[in-house]
Amino acid sequence: MVGYTLGGGLGPLGRRYGYAADLVTRIEIVTADGALRQVTRDRHPDLFWALRGGKGNFGIVTRLRFGLVPVRRLYGGGLRFPGEQAGRVLDAWRWWTATAPEEMTSSVALLRLPDAPDVPELLRGRLTAHVRIAFTGGAEEGERLVRPLRASGTALADTVAEMPYAEVADIHQDPTHPLPYHERNIVLRELSADALDTLLRVAGAGSSCGDLMVELRHLGGALLRPAEVPNAVGARDGAYTLATLSPPGTPDAVLRAMEPWGTGRRYLNFLAGEDTAGAAEECFDPGTVARLARVKAEFDPGNVFRLNHNIAPRA
Numbered sequence: 673m674v675g676y677t678l679g680g681g682l683g684p685l686g687r688r689y690g691y692a693a694d695l696v697t698r699i700e701i702v703t704a705d706g707a708l709r710q711v712t713r714d715r716h717p718d719l720f721w722a723l724r725g726g727k728g729n730f731g732i733v734t735r736l737r738f739g740l741v742p743v744r745r746l747y748g749g750g751l752r753f754p755g756e757q758a759g760r761v762l763d764a765w766r767w768w769t770a771t772a773p774e775e776m777t778s779s780v781a782l783l784r785l786p787d788a789p790d791v792p793e794l795l796r797g798r799l800t801a802h803v804r805i806a807f808t809g810g811a812e813e814g815e816r817l818v819r820p821l822r823a824s825g826t827a828l829a830d831t832v833a834e835m836p837y838a839e840v841a842d843i844h845q846d847p848t849h850p851l852p853y854h855e856r857n858i859v860l861r862e863l864s865a866d867a868l869d870t871l872l873r874v875a876g877a878g879s880s881c882g883d884l885m886v887e888l889r890h891l892g893g894a895l896l897r898p899a900e901v902p903n904a905v906g907a908r909d910g911a912y913t914l915a916t917l918s919p920p921g922t923p924d925a926v927l928r929a930m931e932p933w934g935t936g937r938r939y940l941n942f943l944a945g946e947d948t949a950g951a952a953e954e955c956f957d958p959g960t961v962a963r964l965a966r967v968k969a970e971f972d973p974g975n976v977f978r979l980n981h982n983i984a985p986r987a
């Protein structure tokens with residue numbers, strides 16, 4: 673909860689409600705000098721700005737308070753297509769995201785899972801395209817909106833339906849047990865036809881892609897707007913995130929090929945692994961990096977909190 677929220681927090685309803693960090697109203701933290709501080713928009717406002725987006729650089733957070741939003745149900749789930757249909761599915765999704773309302777948050781993951789007994793049979797040893805849907809509007813409207821995606825291929829599984837919010841984790845079906853992986857990402861400014869052709873060449877069926885997952889998330893909506901109390905969350909100017917999840921040592925071929933469509937930024941929470949340790953400053957514009965470094969110099973001048981995606985203190 674804490675790392676996720678301090679790094680932004682790109683959740684399944686992000687386009688409707690923004691980043692998790694946008695909803696934080698109070699933070700209790702132990703700073704490098706050992707002081708326990710209560711941080712709000714009025715108390716240590718610079719630290720309040722920096723903590724929401726700048727992640728673990730400023731101390732140990734011991735309590736978070738959120739402003740909640742009233743969501744009891746949604747229309748959501750996943751459509752799984754065979755990897756050979758990934759081109760059609762991604763092309764349909766690319767067009768569809770251009771007009772999707774803010775109440776609709778979606779993503780697509782190309783999953784290439786090993787032929788291993790703990791992998792669900794449907795996914796074992798094959799490439800699949802998983803379209804994830806979370807719509808906070810009515811089920812009938814949701815069904816109408818999702819129709820073109822359903823028609824884009826022959827789904828192996830379709831779990832998109834009315835659901836209680838409490839089951840929201842079923843949409844992505846992330847593993848709940850620890851796995852050794854590296855995660856890297858770039859933020860894309862667009863997903864043009866050329867960009868999609870390139871992505872399919874390096875990550876689609878028949879490619880030599882070594883990543884377990886190549887994932888696109890649709891940004892926009894509330895994810896583009898500053899929080900009500902502005903914060904340091906950095907990936908606000910892009911149209912999609914493109915992330916790869918890989919066994920350590922896998923070449924960074926997919927993101928390199930896609931760089932021409934990148935904004936030059938990365939999303940902090942989708943960085944994991946030693947080779948991403950120096951990438952924190954690539955997650956923010958230069959003005960935000962300079963301001964984070966000044967707040968760091970005030971609250972952690974000796975860089976006590978450095979075993980993280982580090983922002984070094986600078987006066």
Ligand SMILES: Cc1cc2nc3c(=O)[nH]c(=O)nc-3n(C[C@H](O)[C@H](O)[C@H](O)COP(=O)(O)OP(=O)(O)OC[C@H]3O[C@@H](n4cnc5c(N)ncnc54)[C@H](O)[C@@H]3O)c2cc1C
Pocket residue numbers: 673674675676677678679680681682683684727728729731732733734846847941942944979980981
């Ligand atoms: C299966 C899976 C799915 C994910 N899905 C998403 C997603 O949908 N959206 C998204 O945004 N991210 C997602 N992430 C990434 C996740 O947000 C990051 O891995 C995050 O760093 C996890 O934080 P943690 O506190 O659980 O982990 P930890 O490994 O405990 O902490 C990671 C870092 O967070 C900071 N941190 C943690 N606790 C504190 C604290 N108490 N005080 C100060 N700093 C702290 C520190 O910098 C620490 O090094 C996912 C990760 C996994 C494994």
